[in-house]
Amino acid sequence: MNSLYLIARLAGQQVAIAAGDIQSVVEIEGLTPVPRAPRHVAGLAALRSRVLTVIDSYAALDLCARPVTAVTQAIVVVIEGHLYGLLVDDVEDVVELAGEVEPIRGSMADGWHRAARGMIDNRGHAVLVLDAGALVDGPAALAA
């Protein structure tokens, strides 16, 4: 079964997100912070005339603080009617992958484990398939 994936770079890893979930990829400028929101909510940004809730993927995965980059790229997804921007280091490509998503063997850090759907083969490299919804839910989902 062939599926389209967006390949992005996040914390030194190549990750794949199912393209069906994705609306667009945008550069984020001018974040409005949301005081008292969970740590992984980086803030709000305007996407055309809509409000985008920007997710700090590093925080959502319980990683170290997000490195400051010149251009902040976000993958725009719609989950339950809300528009989210998932911050990534870089967006590399959209590819059609033939393989199945396979369960991960071996151990992973908690954050990654929670957000990963499995692994998929991208031209000989194993790429982690991330669940956009799990990133949006953030670390709090574990407690729930």
Add this chain to the structure above:
Amino acid sequence: MEDLLDDFVAETRETLEAIAGEIVAWEAVPADRTRLDSIFRFVHTVKGSCGFLDLPRIEKLSHAAEDALAAVRAGLRVPDERLVSAVLAAIDRIAELVDAVEAGEEIAAENDADLILALSEPAAPAAKEEGPAAVAEARPAARASARSIRLPVELLDRMMSGVSDMVLARNELFRRLQEVAPGDGVEAAFERLSACVVEMREAITRTRMQRIDHLFTALPRLVRDVSAELGKTVTLEIEGGDVELDREMIEMIRDPLTHIVRNAIDHGIEAAAERIAAGKPAKGLLRVSARQSGNQILIEVIDDGRGIDGERLVEKALRLGVLTPDAAVGLTPAARAALIFKPGLSTADTVSAISGRGVGMDVVRANVERIGGVVDLDNRPGLGLRITLRVPLTLTIIPALTVDAGGHRFAIPRSAIEEIVRARSSTIRIEEVGGSVVARSRGRRLPVADLATIMGEAAPALIGQTLVVLKPAGSGIFALAVDSVHDHEELVVKPAAPAVMATGLYAGTTLPDNGRPMLLLDPAGLARAGGLSDGGEIVAEEPAAPAEAEATTPTFLFRDVDGALRGLRLSLVQRIEEVQATALTMAAGRLRLVKDGGSVPVVVCGTLPQASAFQVLRIGDGTSEVAYVIQSVVDIVPVGNAVAPAAHPGLIAGVVMVGDEPVELIDPFWLFAEAGEAFGRAAESPLCLLRGGDEDWMREILQPLLLQSGYRVAFASEAGAEEADLVIEGEGSTGAPPVARTPVVKLRNRPEGDRGSIYRYDRASLLSALNARPGR
């Protein structure tokens, strides 16, 4: 199930409308097979749906009609007149029942059997002719066959959000256009686009509107049931069912309205004997009416019952400890009646099945306020009670105030704001009581929550801040300390993401004109976060401050550009807005604000400071408008009418004391009289005298520029230099005598030349000379 039922009602109605013509045609020619077939298909479909939806009465009727029609189709029966009217009566009855299903009402069933009998074989000649006839009469007037289609509500919602997006996109475009200063054509096109968007928004808002009838149709049944249960007789009058409001809004007020109507019958309207003893007709009267007033819908529920017994409420409130004896003394009759909004208070001495469990009016008010509405009481003890619900037309656009705190900007829904006071003003005292901050203002003690602290930012000292007094639904009044208060804006509010809503502090997100997303605060959530949810009661400290007896006028206080504290009667202030410095232009020696396709004269006290943007007050007298540049908004306070008049007529009418600070009151009369010159009375425009030089050039080329700049133009042959406000001399002028105090601008024909003159095509220098006209 509900959806299926709605679909069934809508579909049946549509088919009924469609086959109405067929039925009439069939009546004329009963042998017409195609008509017969379509009517048969209709009753057959209805029968099928009814079995599935559990509507036994409609099923029986349609079944009987189907049987009769099937017999005709099979040639077993002749479609005689009796059969035709029986089928028609059955279809009429189905239509009636469908209406009843939608309204959730019942229709007496006794006639169904007659109808079914009439449909049966002619072996029963006793068929009552008047049966069908009576039913035909009972049927309400045929539904007007308006040109209409059915649309899923989600589609309308999508259109609505699309239009909201369009409004925001237009705002963004407007902002960008201002940055690049486009040509005239672009602005005109933009204006046209703007107008279209506004029109579109109105049209789509209307598509989401529903007649309030949808709410009122349930009332007759409710009144019947409740009054029957209580053994009272009540006449219900309904008015204004054609008023329209947002369908979401209709759902939101359904429960509050039901509560109020129940209460009116249960607590308000007395038993017949008691009514007669009081000299009233035995039958109680309940009027429910709706009307539109500006951007609001007013729904009134009026009963002619006993009204609210304030004394008894107070007693009860004292007994329950909701009210302190001291506070009770100072309560006005209206305040006593308003105690019904306190949780746990109900006037009924016995708990009835209908109401009286004390979960009535407080919930009603909370629900209405949640949607930005207000509940008003007009209590006439012994004569009746009027309860007015004021609700906004739609939920999606919320009037809000923007505030700054801890480096963030937020919006606060205006419906929750009681007043805005300056923390440092002398009418207010800030005290620390046992670790919590309390503000005393005009006999009230208000708990204070600091917005920056709630938001987890370091709180600046309270001094110098503004307090926004909030009265959120379902919680007590409190003062929110913010750094500064900005504009009032109408905001398109959308729900925020769950993670953001989970903080409990926000009611939604919005994208204002500046293109930066902003969070709309939830006042009730702030109260909770500030730890005020319970303590935040109004404490009537001093029953009624004697100062309040003095006649006062709400006055808008602001810091003027020259640093003075000035005030203006609030009723004159139309709005406060922030304008870009580029929107302020000099024309005809007067500063004007050019915005949204119009221009208004600008008044500045002193000189315009250097800044990229200004706050201006839009002041209106009903016909004309003036923009007044200010430094910052300070407060809105009631100010006594004792004004110490100014020595000379001018901008300042006089001085009033606000607390112990003197405030200069602006004289609106002078303001409009002064600015009035710029409202376009041609005779008042300054006069520019042209003399010497090439008269044709001056007439054809220079004159239009002068007219554009707001001058009248005269030539040396037409007027004397003494009358002119400005003289322009062409090159080679014969050196007419200079006139005292009238500035003279000399023109030269070549770019290079005498410093004391201006090259005649040097537009910039020419304009600045025109604008520099001294005087006004």
